[in-house]
Amino acid sequence: MKLVSTILPIAGALMIVFGIVILLAFPTYIARKIQSENYLGHEPNGSLNAMTKSWLTPTYDMKLAIWVYSVTNAKAVVDGAKPHVVEKGPYTFIEKQSKNYTFLIGDERILYFNNHTYHFSSNDSCLTCFLNDKVTVPNILLQKLIDAHDEAGFAIKFAIEEAIKLANESVFLTVNVGDLLFNGYDDPLVSKICHYPLVNTICKSLGIPDKIGLFYGQNNTDDGSYLINTGLKAATDLGKLYAWKNMTILPGKYWYGPQARMINGTDGQLFSPFLLPNQKLTIFVGQICRSVDMEVTGAQVFRGVDTYEYSPAKSMNDVEFQRSLGFCNPLSPIYFADPEIQPRNCSPKGLMDISSCAPNNPRIYISQPHFYGSPSALGSAIDGLARPSENDRTYVLINPFVGVVTEAMRRSQLNIGVLPGKIPTLSKLKPSIIPIIWLNETAIFDEETRGLLTQVSFFTKISTFVGIIVLSLGCFLILLTIGTLLVKKYYRKVEEPLINDDDEEEEIEVPLPNASLIVIQEAPVIQPVVVEPVAYQAI
Missing domain, CATH: 1.10.287 (Helix Hairpins)
Known part of the structure; x- marks a missing residue:
């Protein structure tokens, strides 16, 4: 007890x-x-x-895998046919990063440059993928001259038209994969046009380079300086971005509104600990000169570590919301007449027009691979293009308690806007958005992490x-x-017994009711009625 x-x-x-x-x-x-x-x-x-x-x-194990789209019917496209592409890849590059840094403001902030180097890995590429493979792709620089042609005087128009007429390849050209990506290539048509006495000034004003490549000049280089918070005073401020390329806000030539030009969020390299499931992440991406919102789309265990899965927020595909921020180009060419596919004064849904950010401002649109998340009309406009799937989406896995990335899959597709302009020899060419490459940038944490x-x-x-x-x-x-x-x-x-033994021997007395409380009412005595004889008097 x-x-x-x-x-x-x-x-x-x-x-x-x-x-x-x-x-x-x-x-x-x-x-x-x-x-x-x-x-x-x-x-x-x-x-x-x-x-x-x-x-x-x-x-981290970091790789850049690239698939190239090669147009197989270039001449037919110029005559009005639908583009047909063949996808080849991946051409895989091993990525390494190293940073140069300077601590500032009592070690509360750090200014750094992030240097990227890419080395081709034949072991991680497809068996038939080599950098000297030939591919036919849209002529990026020619579109700049087509735009200039529409606004130029007679002499310049004539020079551009004659050069295009005499060229074997105009709207499309064939190049090596290595030159298309990092090495850069000479554009014979553009070089020829830009040597005309009257046109060379236009070429210089447009900033047309001697060589061009999708990532030309970006190997073994950085994408500008970043000024971020070190998290010394508060862990929740870790990675907070204050400036990029010494700018706290982008200049007017970028984007089409003040909010779109804001430099905010984190640098995408560091995240604060103790993340909440309803907490959005804003990441500034220097390559596209803008901030991107990410939101939690799930939770999973990756290699034994609990993570939240972050994907681009739904608002990224909300055209009216993006327009209100200033990301819609009001002078965007019309590729699709249906406003449900391409809203007025904006690029088609699911596409991001980064022409104001890219060097020399080529007409480049970024989407997810195979136009994942875009109207089906964009994929249907290209023959040979694979159907989009869940493998085409971008996501990042982050351990919310520590704020460390465990896996990142950043998938994107580069598309070129092709227009005929007012050039007679291109009059049959239909305005179209043609994919040129899609890539998957992966980063997986190392064993020590x-x-x-x-x-x-x-x-x-x-x-x-x-x-x-x-x-x-x-x-x-x-x-x-x-x-x-x-x-x-x-x-x-x-x-416990209900009756004791002693109680059994005792006589049970039933108390009588109190006599004084009982009133007995006697029955009334009935007296006999004596009827006396009545004397009748004789009449």
């Missing part, structure tokens, strides 16, 4: 207290540990901390599990004690 009334409740109470301490104290300890180490900066001895070293030269995240996840789960078990046992002991006492009390009452 003493065990039940004393020891069990004390043990239960202690377990409850201990369970609550485990559930509250251990996660708090982990959180404080993360806050104390999750910043870019120095150790007390002056050396760079582990996070900064990892950030400077990330050991995985090990650290797995430890954090493991100890957090174990502490939660142990805390719940101990708390449950404590509650069980308390309930067991209460139940035992109630049962014993119940049986004690049941076992």
